[in-house]
Amino acid sequence: xxxxxxSSKIAREDREDEGEGxxxxxxxxxxxxxxxxETGERKVDKSIVNWxxxxxxxxxxxxxxxxxxxxxSGIANVCRLWPMECPQLRRLVMPAWNRLTKSTICDAIxxxxxxESLTMPSVSNPTYLLEEIxxxxxxxxxxxxxxxxYFHLADSLVEFLPRLKILSLRCTFVWKxxxxxxxxxxxxxxxxxxxxxxxxxxxxxxxxxxxxDLNDESILKAASGLREFLTxxxxxxxxxxxxxxxxxxxxxxxxxxxxxKQDEVSSLSL
Numbered sequence: 001x002x003x004x005x006x007s008s009k010i011a012r013e014d015r016e017d018e019g020e021g022x023x024x025x026x027x028x029x030x031x032x033x034x035x036x037x038e039t040g041e042r043k044v045d046k047s048i049v050n051w052x053x054x055x056x057x058x059x060x061x062x063x064x065x066x067x068x069x070x071x072x073s074g075i076a077n078v079c080r081l082w083p084m085e086c087p088q089l090r091r092l093v094m095p096a097w098n099r100l101t102k103s104t105i106c107d108a109i110x111x112x113x114x115x116e117s118l119t120m121p122s123v124s125n126p127t128y129l130l131e132e133i134x135x136x137x138x139x140x141x142x143x144x145x146x147x148x149x150y151f152h153l154a155d156s157l158v159e160f161l162p163r164l165k166i167l168s169l170r171c172t173f174v175w176k177x178x179x180x181x182x183x184x185x186x187x188x189x190x191x192x193x194x195x196x197x198x199x200x201x202x203x204x205x206x207x208x209x210x211x212x213d214l215n216d217e218s219i220l221k222a223a224s225g226l227r228e229f230l231t232x233x234x235x236x237x238x239x240x241x242x243x244x245x246x247x248x249x250x251x252x253x254x255x256x257x258x259x260x261k262q263d264e265v266s267s268l269s270l
Contacts, residue, residue, distance in 0.1 A: 091117040122147020130160035142166035154178035158185030168193040173248025176212040183222035193230040
């Protein structure tokens, strides 16, 4: 999706919505901003438009209209100023952030003091991000990770987010030791979603993966304190089959449109 098409899409979504003081945003090109824009009635200096006052339903509607490619490429240009303009952000959905630098992400987290929910990709070194959330977001309570769950990630979750209540790891592969680390270490966890996951006992380089048994006594015992432990119980689940075929690394950009937005946890579904 090109920058022009993203701008056009935003303009369409905002056609009937208004910004601060009743100023229509429908002619504002967020990717190619000038010093001013036309409201249909008068020319307005863009500096007086406060994106932080855009209704949350409008922003949700905008983001729901993008596919995963649009959200992770051109949309980053639109969001460049939102950390400053949206200090009261409570939920952030970014399934990939390959175009964002580590410092950009950390600076944004430091400004989002009210952040409660995050959907994020799996990152090789999650410590820096989880530590920033721990230091700056006292109300943070739910997390969705769209990617593999290694022991290092699980251990970092226990260290930096001990008050986490909801965690979704659906549609990926999860090491058994990582799952046990989460179940035993996150004492305040209430809901864990591992639906359509490939649970792995071990996986050595150039060797086939060894699946683990989800009904293992140690797992069931550790999960007994949860309010909800969500797994897939279908014998021939298409999504589970796709996870196996893709070896736990689903290529969401090649899946049906909107599939990546789903989640068995209603508060994390788009």
